[in-house]
Amino acid sequence: MDYQPYFPPITLRKVFGKERSPSPSSSEITARKVFDFESEHLIQSELPVKTECSNNLIPPPRGSLSKPNSGGYALWEVLAWGDDTYDSIQKGLHLVCEKHLDMNSPYHLQQSESLSAFFEAAREQFPILSRYQDSWPARNFAKMYLKNKVGSDKAKTRSKTTGGD
Numbered sequence: 001m002d003y004q005p006y007f008p009p010i011t012l013r014k015v016f017g018k019e020r021s022p023s024p025s026s027s028e029i030t031a032r033k034v035f036d037f038e039s040e041h042l043i044q045s046e047l048p049v050k051t052e053c054s055n056n057l058i059p060p061p062r063g064s065l066s067k068p069n070s071g072g073y074a075l076w077e078v079l080a081w082g083d084d085t086y087d088s089i090q091k092g093l094h095l096v097c098e099k100h101l102d103m104n105s106p107y108h109l110q111q112s113e114s115l116s117a118f119f120e121a122a123r124e125q126f127p128i129l130s131r132y133q134d135s136w137p138a139r140n141f142a143k144m145y146l147k148n149k150v151g152s153d154k155a156k157t158r159s160k161t162t163g164g165d
Contacts, residue, residue, distance in 0.1 A: 060136040065143060075140050089126055093141040096121050106150050107143040118142065 064072035076086050100118040101110055122138040129135045
């Protein structure tokens with residue numbers, strides 16, 4: 001007697017139609033907001049630069065900078081400024097860092113006077129930073145730039161000392 005046993009599938013498969021629920025980005029629950037830099041910049045010129053009410057300012061995201069897989073966030077993703085805007089502000093803030101901060105020390109070892117001068121120059125050059133609580137995007141750009149700069153300088157020093165032996 002030839003027979004083949006039939007085993008029903010362990011899991012059931014459900015095929016959903018093309019109709020989808022609204023994406024989380026259009027939902028009211030999400031904290032992420034996409035800003036159009038150009039319109040923000042035009043609105044910024046009509047509003048006073050500093051607002052005293054912190055409720056109008058965009059708070060910093062939760063988690064660690066540049067650790068999106070560990071509960072943190074990627075700065076470019078959170079800001080959602082667009083590639084060109086992000087790159088131009090990043091490059092501009094790097095120049096402001098080089099002008100006002102000690103490039104041989106990480107962010108947490110910077111002098112408070114230097115940091116104050118950095119933030120003042122950053123807000124002056126990029127008025128959009130005034131929309132963020134404590135100008136946290138400038139702080140994050142500075143932290144990453146100094147971390148990478150100090151790290152690369154240490155690596156170069158290490159390679160010179162081991163290469164010369």
